[in-house]
Amino acid sequence: MSVFMGVGTAGLKGSKKPDILVIHLQKECAASVVFTGNHFKAASVLYSEEAYRRSGGYIRALVINSGNANCAVGKEGILHAELMAKKISELLDIPEEQVLVFSTGIIGKPLPIEDVLKAIEHACSNLEELDLKTASEVISTTDKFPKYDFLKKDHLEVFGFAKGAGMIHPNMATMLAFVFTNADLDPYELSSIHREITERTFNSISVDGCTSTNDSFALISLGVYRENDLTKVRDAVEEVSLSLAKKIVEDGEGATKVIKVVVKNATLQLKARLIAEKIATSNLVKTAIFGGDPNFGRILAAAGSTAFPIDQFKLKLYIGNHLVYDSKVHPHALKHAKEYLQTEKEISIVLDLMEGKESWTYYASDLGYEYIRINAEYTT
Amino acid sequence: MSVFMGVGTAGLKGSKKPDILVIHLQKECAASVVFTGNHFKAASVLYSEEAYRRSGGYIRALVINSGNANCAVGKEGILHAELMAKKISELLDIPEEQVLVFSTGIIGKPLPIEDVLKAIEHACSNLEELDLKTASEVISTTDKFPKYDFLKKDHLEVFGFAKGAGMIHPNMATMLAFVFTNADLDPYELSSIHREITERTFNSISVDGCTSTNDSFALISLGVYRENDLTKVRDAVEEVSLSLAKKIVEDGEGATKVIKVVVKNATLQLKARLIAEKIATSNLVKTAIFGGDPNFGRILAAAGSTAFPIDQFKLKLYIGNHLVYDSKVHPHALKHAKEYLQTEKEISIVLDLMEGKESWTYYASDLGYEYIRINAEYTT
Known part of the structure; x- marks a missing residue:
């Protein structure tokens, strides 16, 4: 038909x-x-x-x-x-x-x-x-x-x-x-x-x-x-x-990159989802990605700010394929992550909670000057 | 002592x-x-x-x-x-x-x-x-x-x-x-x-x-x-x-204005609070205030996006002292609101839900280029 x-x-x-x-x-x-x-x-x-x-x-x-x-x-x-x-x-x-x-x-x-x-x-x-x-x-x-x-x-x-x-x-x-x-x-x-x-x-x-x-x-x-x-x-x-x-x-306003956030091995799907959403919608994470900055601290702080507890001494954080944090920072991986952020268009952030089997994926655009221009400079 | x-x-x-x-x-x-x-x-x-x-x-x-x-x-x-x-x-x-x-x-x-x-x-x-x-x-x-x-x-x-x-x-x-x-x-x-x-x-x-x-x-x-x-x-x-x-x-990063959001006459204090927070933390509202734009549509859309229902045919929205919306837009008030936004440093947004007696006040900074510069241009 x-x-x-x-x-x-x-x-x-x-x-x-x-x-x-x-x-x-x-x-x-x-x-x-x-x-x-x-x-x-x-x-x-x-x-x-x-x-x-x-x-x-x-x-x-x-x-x-x-x-x-x-x-x-x-x-x-x-x-x-x-x-x-x-x-x-x-x-x-x-x-x-x-x-x-x-x-x-x-x-x-x-x-x-x-x-x-x-x-x-x-x-x-x-x-x-x-x-x-x-x-x-x-x-x-x-x-x-x-x-x-x-x-x-x-x-x-x-x-x-x-x-x-x-x-x-x-x-x-x-x-x-x-x-x-x-x-x-x-x-x-x-x-x-x-x-x-x-x-x-x-x-x-x-x-x-x-x-x-x-x-x-x-x-x-x-x-x-x-x-x-x-x-x-x-x-x-x-x-x-x-x-x-x-x-x-x-096509997001002012977007220069697509950020794919995967939270995996959570005990609950809802937990994986809310943490992925929190990371993907954090202005601090989005501006860091725009700036090509592998700012793991902002990602971890966003991950910690839902209602669900996380174990900071167990989780692993990857930017691209680079393990940047697991109870300690890996400076060498951070350097590679920075190159990755500055060359790729689709950025992958993977947070492995190491506690269960549930996962969720969330997509977001980055946040740059063009977003401000589009949304502040036009006046009604 | x-x-x-x-x-x-x-x-x-x-x-x-x-x-x-x-x-x-x-x-x-x-x-x-x-x-x-x-x-x-x-x-x-x-x-x-x-x-x-x-x-x-x-x-x-x-x-x-x-x-x-x-x-x-x-x-x-x-x-x-x-x-x-x-x-x-x-x-x-x-x-x-x-x-x-x-x-x-x-x-x-x-x-x-x-x-x-x-x-x-x-x-x-x-x-x-x-x-x-x-x-x-x-x-x-x-x-x-x-x-x-x-x-x-x-x-x-x-x-x-x-x-x-x-x-x-x-x-x-x-x-x-x-x-x-x-x-x-x-x-x-x-x-x-x-x-x-x-x-x-x-x-x-x-x-x-x-x-x-x-x-x-x-x-x-x-x-x-x-x-x-x-x-x-x-x-x-x-x-x-x-x-x-x-x-x-x-002193907020890149802030040029303090936005004071008051939600009043709600049935529940929690409702007033969550709606005030939603308005105050909306990137679209914050960029509009930065741009001096009395964008009432963004404020209303933010107010509607909590878990609490609102009656769009009853509420009143004020920017400063100017009643800009009550089931219809007031273009004359919008013009005054625009002048107000472009001259004042502390901006007042009042949403009167016209349904109860509870209220909440929330303060936020606006969102402009300087926020992006501060958060994107420094790299670790």
């Missing part, structure tokens, strides 16, 4: 580039959607959460506008999202609750709804087959490159597109991701693998530790063929999702 | 300035000490936690070295702290467990213990009355100014000194604070007011959200006269402690 898309321009982006994307599914498709955990949700998120609940987990269309977050505009924003869904419902003759609405862009500015509805009309009357690159470009705001990926394993296909580069432009909300698979899964199966994958992919990346009002990640089953090996589907969806997530980190 | 101090130089600072401070109390004094919550504790912290437990809450002396954190040096560091305490115990003829050891400075370098012991000997043979400014200078690392304060209300005296400017220099650990009162309190009374005050002062400030391996805050009762109104003592100690805490924020 093909996925169709339509593109329109409502003038929401400064660039006057296309800013409305309609995705049309030819039949009801099981879908699982994870919305932002932020309590200050965009009106589009408030609308779509409710519509998705009413849909029973089967949807027919998505509409995504970029350039305006439809957030912090009062209850009018919910009405705007509803009008967008209603329009598509009429034009494509599908139930209103099977249309989900996503928005990304400036906060606090009402949508010019007449222009948006006109652009939707244009998009719906010019449907063509989904092109991942174009789709990513239409929903992008200040992304430096489009983000999409495709995977085929025997009969199984998984493909998706995304946008996101941190809250790169002031008042721009962060990430949206849409992943499709041709495998036929029901909403329950879909949502169970979706949650697990979200934790290990989009919920394990950070540009600046800030959760946006609009973040959403949808996983859609096109229902073409039955794949009984759910693990196979999960692995393929995870591979595509992780690829998209890493592209967002790579 | 007077407090005495001795100063020595062990060559731990690059500047060759005094780096050893011994504080001598003429009699046993009730003390309450709060050590870092970091699980990767400096050896001096590990030693002093144990000594304090053995002391039963009454102490006779403190020794503080700056320029070396005595951290991440293996178990040898604990032995070094013990040797420092033992030396003072012999020289001043006081029980070993009544001497507490504090260190601040570079992580991962063993203390040159012979030099440290010699400097302690010098300090102990040259005791004089405590001078707050000198004391702060001796324990400072890269602080730009000394931090001390004094308060007298009727008979009640409270005075203290501190060091800290964020982990301003790479591998430098953050804050130490010592506050004294002439009021006679037992260890139990002291620790109950100490914990409460710590939460509202040193635990409600942030430069970069990073917890150091050496942070410590001691409150010492000199036992001169009995003050039965404990609230009066608490308020005075809180006033001095908050003054010291705010000086640390003001």
